Amino acid sequence: MVISETRPDIESPIRSKSGNSKLLSISWWFKPLLVNRLGSQKHLYSSTWCALALNGFKINYSKYHHNAMSLSAIAKPILYSYWRSSCSWRVRIAMNLKEIPYDIKPISLIKSGGEQHCNEYREVNPMEQVPALQIDGHTLIESVAIMHYLEETRPQRPLLPQDVHKRAKVREIVEIICSGIQPLQNLIVLIHVGEEKKKEWAQHWITRGFRAVEKALSTSAGKYCVGDEISMADCCLVPQVFNARRFHVDLRPYPIILRIDRELESNPAFRAAHPSNQPDCPPELPNK
Ligand SMILES: N[C@@H](CCC(=O)N[C@@H](CS)C(=O)NCC(=O)O)C(=O)O
Structure with a gap:
């Protein structure tokens, strides 16, 4: 229209x-x-x-x-998501925090060489990645852009602080994670790196990025990443900590990251978005 x-x-x-x-x-x-x-x-x-x-x-x-x-x-928004995808998880958290009802359309990144590469899904997201969100008659891709769209169209339960300096800090942490860490340990890169080296590779880039995140948090964190309000930075941090654990990164040097992750563990919006609570999570997974 x-x-x-x-x-x-x-x-x-x-x-x-x-x-x-x-x-x-x-x-x-x-x-x-x-x-x-x-x-x-x-x-x-x-x-x-x-x-x-x-x-x-x-x-x-x-x-x-x-x-x-x-x-x-x-129509109810549809989120193309994979249970273990940290980028889908960011959006799930944001949707839950803002109490936006949505349906999940699982895209397996593993099955048949990855459903993200099939022709039908390429029409949805030409980058052949999850997430994608169908909302308000539009198809949106890129998790951070999606979070900003939600923030601008659904201002309830804001994910950005009012204060401009705090906003800048949120964006800084979001950038470190979403540009400086996650893309380097994404599935398609790990496939390229090869089975033998992928763990060491992922550990290297996550460790390097977490050093910067921990430093940023040392001046910005309150109860959460920036002050005492949950923001987009928290939506990005928690899934990245999960990835770090998956690749057995030693997290002891990052006490603030660990504290915030623990703090958010029991938050209902974060819990509902957790991989183990996704419809496509394999039933044999521990904690399921
Ligand atoms: N910048 C994109 C990155 C999306 C992304 O890397 N998604 C991963 C899962 S977290 C994916 O679909 N990987 C599939 C692949 O690499 O083939 C975003 O933030 O949405």
């Missing part, structure tokens, strides 16, 4: 996949009502009905396109 108007400077919040326009033609000054309330479908609809009710606005209505829009915009 595209809301057609004469102001090119306001981005329409909802578009149909076909990019078809003229579902609603609505005078531009009404649009902020829709844009500002994007975070809640309820609000989106009440705004739409409000728009329809107001006299003096020209509305072209197409039933066919409306159905297409409603289905994609109000």
